[in-house]
Amino acid sequence: MRILLVEDDPQLGDGLTVGLRQSGFAVDWVRDGHAADLALLAESFDLVVLDLGLPKLGGMDVLNRARARGQDMPVLVLTARDATGDKVAGLDAGADDYLVKPIDLDELAARIRALTRRSAGRAAPLLTHGELTLDPAAHVVTRAGLPVELSTREFSLLQLLLENAGRVLTRSQLEQSLYGWRDEPDSNALEVHIHHLRKKLGSELIRTLRGVGYTIAR
Template sequence: MRILLVEDDTSLGETILAWLRLDGHAVDWVRRGDSAQTALLAHHYDCVLLDRGLPGLSGDAVLGALRAAGNTVPVILITAFNALADRVEGLDLGADDYLVKPFELEELSARIRAAVRRGASQASNALTHAGIALDAESRQASLHGRQVALTSREYHVLHALLLRRNGIVTRAQIEESLYGWGEEVESNAIEVYIHNLRKKFGSDSIVTVRGLGYRLRDDA
């Protein structure tokens, strides 16, 4: 999944960034509240980790504007404010969860998974097309009911294709679902993932649209 990390503490930010990338996530890291607003307008995120005390614009202001705009992306506040009143205030602003510093990285990962599951439960978890099914909560894939094992990157590529199953997905859109800012994209990485998915779901399961990108085969 793609995560926006909004944290002005360099040491903590670097630690969280490294941990989440090891966990298979694409992560964008900004250090200011106004930069977070810009990122949220420009990109789709599956989860936001938001510090409350930020330069430029407070985390509370970022969260308030996000919810006022109707954006329901899961938001976890990560903050040193640990009084009961602080936690209640953060949740009332629209946060999905509240994690007090310092915290264990394993707990952060669990909180992210829980927040994303809750968000997914408000919509249909299953994406289906031409016999392919993908459950966004369990991250299980199947072909005509038979389970298919996917790597983390293969899952994200298939997820991007299924989200736009009636249209074309560009290479840039696939890369955005896989890589955070500053991560090096290997020149043939997307082709490798597409090749692997074709081996698992059929050589005709993904169609190359020359000069444009990829699409799933027609759902006959």
């Protein structure tokens, strides 16, 4: 999952970026509202973590512009503004969740997972497909009850495919969700991860539609 983090505090932004990446998210971090608005215009993100007190363009303006453009990705407001009026205004403007700093990183990651489930119309925390089970919170995959060791990137790719089971995802869609601006994947990196998943989970799990993309059948 690719997250846009909008936070002007360098220490907090760096800590959140490192922590969320360790939790398996691809994170792009910008430090002002204007940069956030440009990023949302140029690229697609699965979720936005948005501060409100930003230089150049306020967080509420960023949120209002995104919703006015019809961008419906989940937005989690993370701010020091703790007044009830601010919370009501943020949620009514289109935020999906509102957290007041300081925040525990584990709670933030859990809320991100919950928002992702809701945006996908899925209530269950686990992803299952036949004998395969993926637990996003514990970062564990089992097959027929036995644990399967996956790299962080393999886990993220499998989660993305399971979340979109029945849909064909193009190479561009997969890479955009898996890699941030600082990541420069090799030209065949995606194919290598697909190969490793098939080797560990069975060659029949992930289908290739040549010239189109990859899918896991429902």
